[in-house]
Amino acid sequence: MPDSQFVHDAFSSIAMRYVAANHLLSLGIDVLWRARALEIVAEWRPANLLDIATGTGDMALDIQRELPEIQVLGVDFCEPMLTVAQQRGLRHALQADAMHLPLADDSYDAITTAFGLRNLPNYADALREFRRVLRDGGHLLVLDLSIPTGIVAAPYRFYLHRILPLLAGWFTGQREAYTYLGASIEQFPRAGAFIQMLRETGYSCPTALSLCGGIAVIYTAEA
């Protein structure tokens, strides 16, 4: 499981170049993944929503802009990332640890977390903490990276572990943060195991939507 202090320092060090590096390394495809997540959130019509591990705010800003009727709060423990989110227009931000949210039980209709859960020190405990804050019947959406199956798995792993740290290291000056990225994706449960974890942590109706052959997955579940 990821070490919180390392994760905090890694994101602090890349905050200023995070948005550009993301779009470069995913060839802009992350924008399409977030757009699909946004469509799902729109169907739920929540009154309020927490975007956990909001980082520089991409997901929260999309929701704030496209679904202005939703009250969005972006949460992250890394101040430099949140500062960028606020400079980009995020109206409501909270610096807090996702593992111990300073928020009341049953207080949110929806939670999203994009490329965030994978970085937390204990996935099951985090899911339980999110469940505590969600109202009964509320919705969870987790968008995260995975390893595709089949013949693309080997070339993808080569890109992830060999090429990407070099490219991103050159672009951000923080190669270690991107070596960590590959390791964290390998560690994160695959779809079947994650669906099981959602059930075991108090969610119902879990679904997994594979994107780009499994490079990313959108999970949804009900509290």
Ligand SMILES: C[S@@+](CC[C@H](N)C(=O)[O-])C[C@H]1O[C@@H](n2cnc3c(N)ncnc32)[C@H](O)[C@@H]1O
């Ligand atoms: C890969 S970024 C994702 C940012 C954003 N959601 C996006 O879609 O680009 C992961 C974020 O998780 C945050 N994070 C990691 N561990 C955290 C924790 N324990 N509590 C709150 N935020 C955390 C990091 O600070 C970082 O901003």
